[in-house]
Amino acid sequence: MVSARRKALEKLWRGKCDVIGWGEVEDPITHVTTHGEVMLHENLKCKLSHEKLTSASSTGGPAIVTKQIKLSLGNEYDIPAGCKIIVTQDNVTAEYTRSGEPGVFMDHQEIVLDLFKGWA
Template sequence: MVNARRKAIQSLYRGVCTVIAWESITNPVTKITTQQEVIKFVNEPCKLSQEKQTTTSDTGGPAIITKTTKLSLAPELDVPAGSKIIVTQDGVTNEYTRSGKPDVHMDHQHIMLEDFQRYA
């Protein structure tokens, strides 16, 4: 049974995500192991939030603007490091990769993301 707090948190989810990992798969017939994309889960409810941060340098140079992207989703979902995460929210679809360890809470988890360039 989903508790009231978890239900409240999940009511804020406006998107869905698909997680794809790059894993070693052994062919049962040939016994040859190759790297392949493996879908971990599809269309899982989530919330993507972004925060812009501005920093300045001691040398008086131009301000550096960075973007922090955070994904919130159910705590029981295992998102391996380096996975490709495809998020669709508010009609916009973007690809990200997981960076760092998830911040897991009782009712949800936060995963910091970076724009997907390629698999690590």
């Protein structure tokens, strides 16, 4: 059962995401098993947010500005580290990867993302 808080949160989630892992894939015709991309979750409701982080330089130089990208989605989904997460929000699609442990809350989870640069 989805709580009223969760329903309210989902009204703010205007994105969709696909979660893709790396694993064994069997060719349906030849039945040969190889390694490749495996769809773990598809078309999940989500929200992508960006936060600027500014830190002072210890050498007295200019401040360093970085951007933290965070994905909010339902806490019932297991998103493994290192998987590819394709997010479409506001007609923009980008590929990310999970960079840290998710923050799991009562009605959702928040995952810090990095840009996907390829499979490790």
